[in-house]
């Protein structure tokens with residue numbers, strides 16, 4: 296979109312690189328912004344700069360927030376002794392949307408991957424082991440993705456926690472609520488069958 | 495995402511309202527930005543503020559740019575006497591990507607719509623009639639969308655230009671390149687059949 300000048304062209308290029316957007320949706324988003332410059336574009340630019348200025352990772356759990364301790368680590372009622380391990384902040388937010396977990400989190404920042412050269416030290420696994428020792432944790436829930444790397448990471452953490460006097464659990468696998476069998480992959484169906492319950 | 499603080503929550507909310515994004519892709523986009531604060535988030539906020547500061551509508555054609563006259567209206571070689579009428583800037587950009595048109599544009603800013611109370615005065619139709627009279631235009635190409643309102647608008651403009659000593663044409667309708675008949679709506683197929691050409 297060089298016809299629109301370098302400023303607009305650059306903005307579209309940068310927007311197009313965000314996940315979920317591409318050139319076409321970036322163009323549409325930028326045109327919408329421009330059409331609503333005072334009510335959309337300028338406030339969005341300000342909100343982005345403000346968020347960038349305050350955002351930081353929680354010193355304890357790796358969640359994001361605007362202070363040294365995130366909102367969850369600062370809430371006393373979340374000190375339940377149950378720690379939920381997630382790969383990234385997106386997964387932490389997904390757990391929070393479920394409104395079923397009342398404890399605290401530990402964000403790994405990824406999963407072990409021999410291919411990408413990601414070992415325990417690249418993740419926040421040493422910090423996790425320290426927390427389990429220091430915070431009188433009774434249960435660690437491994438809420439990692441049901442991928443090969445996710446499950447490898449879960450097994451590694453479970454191994455490391457052996458002998459730490461802590462219960463290690465993981466999320467149940469099965470058919471998602473509203474899930475149609477026809478659309479599920481075979482692994483999900485066989486896992487759900489193996490874990491079948493009395494009706 | 496109130497757990498992440500009001501600044502991040504507000505940013506996600508605003509991003510989610512952009513076309514092509516929703517809550518989920520806005521969350522993912524914002525998390526990606528935060529993970530690359532210095533290389534993505536801060537430059538994007540700056541680019542957006544800079545674009546907002548310079549962007550303006552071309553005084554003559556309604557295209558966007560950073561000066562009183564857009565790049566196309568400023569280029570002497572585009573004074574071909576052929577004017578292409580489009581609904582909005584997105585359509586102008588689409589025409590430019592086609593690289594087949596060498597003239598200038600006139601952006602209507604919408605289409606006539608009795609339902610939405612949009613008459614000729616709400617669009618840039620009076621300005622178009624003036625341009626045709628003033629700029630020694632030989633041909634007006636109606637590149638409006640093949641919707642009911644788009645075609646109503648095209649007919650209205652053609653009527654207004656009657657007697658103006660200007661050729662009025664419109665884009666050919668037919669099967670798009672690479673288009674599979676099975677996926678086209680019936681109107682497109684019958685229009686393509688009616689306009690069939692010797693092979």
Ligand SMILES: [Zn+2]
Nearest residue numbers: 353356365368
């Ligand atoms: Zn925290």
Ligand SMILES: [Zn+2]
Nearest residue numbers: 552555564567
């Ligand atoms: Zn112009």
